Amino acid sequence: xxxxxxxxxxxxxxxxxxxxxxxxxxxLANPNIIPIFVMLExxxxxxxxxxxxxxxxALIGVLRASKADAIAVNYExxxxxxxxxxxxxxxxxxxxxxxxxTVEPIKDKNDLESKKIxxxxxGGSPDILFKKLNLKNExxxxxxxxxxxxxxxxxxxxxxxxEPHISNVVLKLKGMNKAFYVYDVLSLYDKSYRYPINAYxxxxxxxxxxxxxxxxxxxxxxxxxxxxTVKIFNANFxxxxxxxxxxxxxxxALKSGRLKFEYDE
Numbered sequence: 579x580x581x582x583x584x585x586x587x588x589x590x591x592x593x594x595x596x597x598x599x600x601x602x603x604x605x606l607a608n609p610n611i612i613p614i615f616v617m618l619e620x621x622x623x624x625x626x627x628x629x630x631x632x633x634x635x636a637l638i639g640v641l642r643a644s645k646a647d648a649i650a651v652n653y654e655x656x657x658x659x660x661x662x663x664x665x666x667x668x669x670x671x672x673x674x675x676x677x678x679x680t681v682e683p684i685k686d687k688n689d690l691e692s693k694k695i696x697x698x699x700x701g702g703s704p705d706i707l708f709k710k711l712n713l714k715n716e717x718x719x720x721x722x723x724x725x726x727x728x729x730x731x732x733x734x735x736x737x738x739x740x741e742p743h744i745s746n747v748v749l750k751l752k753g754m755n756k757a758f759y760v761y762d763v764l765s766l767y768d769k770s771y772r773y774p775i776n777a778y779x780x781x782x783x784x785x786x787x788x789x790x791x792x793x794x795x796x797x798x799x800x801x802x803x804x805x806x807t808v809k810i811f812n813a814n815f816x817x818x819x820x821x822x823x824x825x826x827x828x829x830x831a832l833k834s835g836r837l838k839f840e841y842d843e
Contacts, residue, residue: 603628604630604649605637606631606632609672610672610776613797614650615815616800617793619814620795623792625647634651634655637651641659642663647781648780651776652702653670654706656779666782666786668777670774672776672838673774673838674764675775675837676739676763677744677761679744679760680758680759680761681732681758687713690713690715693736694736695715696718696729696737697718697719698725699739699740703775708738711767729747742827742837744760748760748827749830793841797840
């Protein structure tokens with residue numbers, strides 16, 4: 579009888595111990611996955627990364643199939659997805675990522691009116707942020723590699739891209755000894771303006787709480803350890819997506835501050 583009582587007490591004690599919360603986090607192949615790789619690698623969160631190929635609709639498909647407990651996506655898409663699915667907003671981690679490279683300096687957004695701009699990622703953050711500038715001239719959107727080639731050939735005198743792709747162009751221009759100027763799109767707005775570049779969504783309050791804490795720690799780590807962050811990214815990206823990534827450009831983006839991680843709820 580005494581053994582049974584001890585067993586019951588022990589069982590109840592173990593049952594009420596806090597357990598590590600495990601979750602599946604999904605994302606497309608973009609900088610949103612950097613904090614995810616860091617949180618899993620450093621043990622800020624117990625879980626599994628779910629790679630998604632395609633576009634935002636593929637990410638939504640993963641949610642509807644209940645294959646993920648949380649996702650990372652661009653901010654405006656996150657707002658739509660949260661409304662449609664009931665997933666909760668867990669915050670943003672990227673505050674700087676969209677830039678314009680020009681072959682001649684500009685003073686303000688009005689100077690862009692005279693530029694011939696090529697871009698990629700129509701419908702994504704570059705497109706969204708540029709439209710908020712309310713300029714008369716819109717960029718010509720095309721495939722990423724084609725956009726870069728057209729700019730380097732001189733067919734366009736400005737290029738609009740997100741990081742780390744903008745740093746990839748910077749490295750190419752440096753190698754060609756060409757003059758260039760880089761401008762953060764958000765710097766062309768009113769100084770008080772802040773636009774979250776990305777967002778994380780989670781399925782319920784428990785998941786949301788665990789994810790928020792892990793994101794805060796991940797962002798602190800990224801800002802304090804850019805070299806190790808790049809190593810963590812390099813070790814995981816090809817394993818999940820089986821494609822190459824401009825790793826040198828990612829390092830350039832982080833160390834230059836053009837890709838800026840800041841957690842904001």
